[in-house]
Amino acid sequence: QQPVQSPQAVILREGEDAVINCSSSKALYSVHWYRQKHGEAPVFLMILLKGGEQKGHEKISASFNEKKQQSSLYLTASQLSYSGTYFCGTARGGAQKLVFGQGTRLTINP
Amino acid sequence: DTAVSQTPKYLVTQMGNDKSIKCEQNLGHDTMYWYKQDSKKFLKIMFSYNNKELIINETVPNRFSPKSPDKAHLNLHINSLELGDSAVYFCASSLTDTTEAFFGQGTRLTVV
Numbered sequence: 168q169q170p171v172q173s174p175q176a177v178i179l180r181e182g183e184d185a186v187i188n189c190s191s192s193k194a195l196y197s198v199h200w201y202r203q204k205h206g207e208a209p210v211f212l213m214i215l216l217k218g219g220e221q222k223g224h225e226k227i228s229a230s231f232n233e234k235k236q237q238s239s240l241y242l243t244a245s246q247l248s249y250s251g252t253y254f255c256g257t258a259r260g261g262a263q264k265l266v267f268g269q270g271t272r273l274t275i276n277p
Numbered sequence: 278d279t280a281v282s283q284t285p286k287y288l289v290t291q292m293g294n295d296k297s298i299k300c301e302q303n304l305g306h307d308t309m310y311w312y313k314q315d316s317k318k319f320l321k322i323m324f325s326y327n328n329k330e331l332i333i334n335e336t337v338p339n340r341f342s343p344k345s346p347d348k349a350h351l352n353l354h355i356n357s358l359e360l361g362d363s364a365v366y367f368c369a370s371s372l373t374d375t376t377e378a379f380f381g382q383g384t385r386l387t388v389v
Contacts, residue, residue: 197375208367208380209320216375252318258374263308263332265374267320 168193170257172268179245179275187271189255190237198231198238199256199265202249209254212240242273250275280304283368283381290358291389298353298384300368308332308374309351311343312367314383320367325374326351358388 170191177185189198197216201209213222215231215238222229226243242249256267281302290296302309311323324343325333331343340356351368365385371378 199378201378203318208382209378211377211379214375214377254320256378263325263327263374264322265310265325265369265371265378266322267312270318270320272318 168257169266170195170198170255170268172253172255172271174271175269176272177274179273181247181275181277182244185242185245185249185273187240187242187253187255187273188237189239189268191257192236194235195231195238195257196235196259197257198229199258200229200238200240201254201256201267202251203254203270204251212253245273245275247275247277249273280379281368281370281381283366283384285384286382287385287387289387289389292358292360294358295354295356296358296386297355298366298368298386300351300353300381302349302368302370302379304370304372304379306370306372306379307348308371309345310369310371310378311351311353312369313337314365314367316364324351324353355386358386360388362386363388 200212203209218233218235220231229240231238252270254267258265309326344352365383368381369378
């Protein structure tokens with residue numbers, strides 16, 4: 168089942184913070200986050216598997232709520248290099264099927 | 278060495294033609310995928326292969342057929358190409374569906 172992302176697009180100035188949400192009406196087995204820059208392939212950011220889990224990668228972190236129906240990606244003090252389209256994905260373990268949301272386009276201006 | 282490689286990178290062809298896109302991974306992964314990304318950037322899963330067996334065949338036209346000669350390769354063959362097939366096609370692989378997926382560089386298919 169395809170997760171739903173919000174917002175669809177965000178425009179920020181360098182140094183501002185952003186939050187991207189990923190949700191589903193049913194519990195997600197896992198949440199994957201990827202970033203895709205224009206003309207390039209998606210690149211892995213992180214995976215969350217457990218309800219209540221939080222993970223961080225420098226100034227980019229993510230959380231997975233207890234009910235496993237929503238995940239949020241946090242970008243703190245955004246840099247120009249953060250620009251791109253962010254995708255969340257979900258996979259039911261063992262089904263070998265990684266399904267992505269519709270993406271959130273993030274634009275960082277100087 | 279490139280982890281997941283696709284060829285060709287660009288493909289321009291006429292309606293009605295048959296074409297193939299090749300994908301190879303050198304990561305020893307068990308699962309490979311094909312995704313279609315349209316102009317709206319939506320990443321739609323088309324196929325998933327696990328150890329050479331088709332696991333999921335999404336509701337794609339039967340003009341599209343995945344072919345896997347071995348665990349490291351998953352090729353996409355498309356018959357009778359249509360204008361709506363124009364998109365970027367990505368191959369990806371992962372150890373399992375709850376581990377990192379590595380994407381190829383994509384193949385931009387343009388049907389004229």
